[in-house]
Amino acid sequence: MTTHHTPTYYRIRTAVRIAFLAGVALAAFTVGKVLASEPYPYKCDGTTVTVVGGDTLWSLAEQHCKGHTGHAVHRLVATYGTDIHAGDTISFAIASE
Numbered sequence: 001m002t003t004h005h006t007p008t009y010y011r012i013r014t015a016v017r018i019a020f021l022a023g024v025a026l027a028a029f030t031v032g033k034v035l036a037s038e039p040y041p042y043k044c045d046g047t048t049v050t051v052v053g054g055d056t057l058w059s060l061a062e063q064h065c066k067g068h069t070g071h072a073v074h075r076l077v078a079t080y081g082t083d084i085h086a087g088d089t090i091s092f093a094i095a096s097e
Contacts (some may be wrong), residue, residue, distance in 0.1 A: 042067030044092035051088040062091040 044065040051060070057076045058069065065072040074092050084090070 024079055040068030040071050042069070042072045044072060044094050046091075046093045048089055048091045048093075049086050051090060053086045055084070055086075057084060057090075058083070060090060060092075 001052060042065050044061070047064055049060060049064070057073050057080070061069050061072040072094070076090065079094070080088070080090060
């Protein structure tokens with residue numbers, strides 16, 4: 001048995017689908033903006049240090065930065081890479097955006 005609906009039914013169904021898709025798009029946009037932002041601020045003291053044996057970017061960031069250490073380390077890795085050695089110079093003149 002086939003059910004035939006009125007044109008109003010199809011207009012309402014289409015409007016609901018459009019509203020649902022707009023809501024999904026808005027949610028995806030909002031999540032993208034949140035993930036792209038830097039919600040955990042940090043500020044480093046601006047000093048320049050020479051790496052000694054046993055230093056890691058994490059341990060140096062803990063000493064020279066306040067706030068979210070993970071984001072400071074992320075910025076340091078983007079600037080210096082992950083391969084640091086004794087004698088390398090690291091500048092802590094970075095700050096959260």
